[in-house]
């Protein structure tokens with residue numbers, strides 16, 4: 001249940017009808033009673049706290065603050081349309097783990113008990129951060145956080161600053177002197193934080209790959225250098241083998257020539273940084289007046305439960321094992337598959353095609369996700385609606 | 386009690402405690418000859434803010450330092466009352482900024498007070514042994530987002546376990562914003578009517594200078610908007626609006642924010658749209674009030690510069706003056722100046738000022 005309960009707005013979509021919102025409840029019991037009597041298809045609550053959550057006009061609610069929300073949804077994954085539901089959920093789980101471990105509880109310093117995780121009931125996860133420090137952050141400030149987490153606006157000249165040393169200067173005797181300038185990039189020191197820290201670590205990984213892989217594989221891993229001469233890449237790898245240790249000890253790329261440094265920066269900026277970033281749904285976080293799915297409620301389209309989970313549970317979380325609500329029975333239900341599918345749900349391993357019968361809990365998921373239609377096509381005349 | 390600190394940072398609770406202990410209340414501050422110096426200094430705070438963007442310095446150490454410090458502390462509530470009674474957005478902003486800048490300047494030579502001041506401004510921060518300061522990222526975001534520059538983006542910051550590590554000068558800049566925000570939020574105070582007669586002379590003085598400042602700042606020089614000075618883009622947009630064409634959002638935004646910046650009020654702006662054949666006030670009203678800030682009591686949006694206008698494809702018919710300017714408002718300023726020079730009796734050669 002959300003904290004500061006009486007300051008939240010609630011909204012519901014009853015089966016087959018439109019959203020009913022601007023509702024307030026005085027206690028969790030009231031809400032429970034409402035849910036039992038109405039059984040809505042979708043239930044939402046406001047991430048914001050309002051003085052008057054039930055006022056029908058946004059301006060009159062008087063915004064007091066909002067929890068900080070991050071939303072990861074498989075829709076945003078590259079190649080999501082070619083994946084099965086389970087494959088998508090494994091991918092997005094990986095993203096969620098990285099969001100929590102690499103950003104929320106590390107860089108941003110939130111304590112694990114301030115970060116409330118939730119399977120969204122659909123194809124993703126939500127993180128709700130609740131601490132006094134962040135409640136009053138406005139839209140702009142939250143957008144900055146999104147930029148931080150999604151790697152937007154990273155300045156590589158800040159991460160790897162250009163250093164210029166005058167190597168020697170020669171006096172021409174007529175009052176002019178000529179200096180040879182040695183320009184090279186610095187590497188962030190090990191104790192430095194934020195994206196400097198991430199990029200120093202990433203540079204180490206890049207070096208290992210360049211030293212060991214052959215140019216063809218390097219190009220596959222780092223498309224930004226696809227056009228580079230394989231010989232140049234091989235030479236860089238060989239060079240790094242000798243120079244890497246000193247590079248990281250002195251926090252500088254001074255031993256590499258300019259072209260080699262440029263190649264590294266290109267790989268780090270174009271290939272590596274986007275992978276370190278998290279694929280959060282960008283418009284969600286800055287929206288400080290948003291309704292979000294109520295943890296514990298049912299997702300009307302999948303029949304799965306919006307399930308609160310701990311960070312430890314997230315590691316192996318499988319919605320088809322852990323988010324199937326107990327209200328469904330295992331009574332057989334007739335369905336017609338739209339395509340062949342194997343599905344591991346609860347402790348059943350189902351291989352499905354054509355007209356078949358599945359337990360009720362599997363049927364609600366298959367129909368909701370449009371993998372199957374209710375009933376058997378061949379008995380269509382029996383359909384009641 | 387550290388009376389020097391109280392006098393330097395009169396917004397601290399210890400300043401209020403000092404004032405309460407050593408003085409005889411607000412009535413006396415406003416009327417008694419014993420507090421004349423505090424009132425003078427209070428007026429100087431506001432006038433300095435208005436005219437020179439700074440609070441003039443004061444002597445707080447040396448002869449009569451106890452007296453001077455008390456007057457300094459008391460001048461602060463006096464200045465705030467003046468600003469509150471006038472209750473003008475520009476004045477309040479300028480005043481808050483000047484007080485904040487003064488704090489920043491003083492803190493530069495007074496690092497010992499840093500943590501006290503930061504704590505009072507509810508900024509979570511701590512000093513590091515290497516001279517940098519760590520500030521909680523939420524406070525960093527709160528006070529840095531108005532400093533729109535790459536170098537202030539959180540992603541380009543040394544973030545460790547929830548804290549952003551900053552050079553001390555950068556940290557001071559954020560504290561400055563924090564105090565400015567706070568003062569802007571606190572003002573206007575409610576000043577009882579019976580106090581106002583005592584403030585009147587100073588208020589008249591400030592109001593006069595304020596009016597003059599506003600006239601100088603305004604692109605129209607305080608005069609009515611003249612169609613002939615409008616830049617070609619705005620003229621074209623007005624023409625389309627009056628011909629009843631549906632304006633794209635960017636054009637509507639540019640037009641309203643531009644006219645607002647020229648000092649036109651809601652009625653005048655809606656008047657421009659009202660000539661359109663299918664005019665519907667209820668639709669335009671909300672948008673106009675949103676852009677001018679009337680809806681939420683802000684200053685509204687500033688009109689887009691020429692670059693943005695070009696990107697949005699609404700830089701219509703630029704003329705030769707357009708080549709020298711970067712902002713449509715400057716077009717108006719320059720044309721207005723030219724116009725005045727033409728009318729002024731001893732005609733001066735019109736020289737094109739650089740933008």
Ligand code: SF4
Nearest residue numbers: 616618691694700707
């Ligand atoms: S250059 Fe600027 S002022 Fe001139 S028409 Fe374009 S946008 Fe308007």
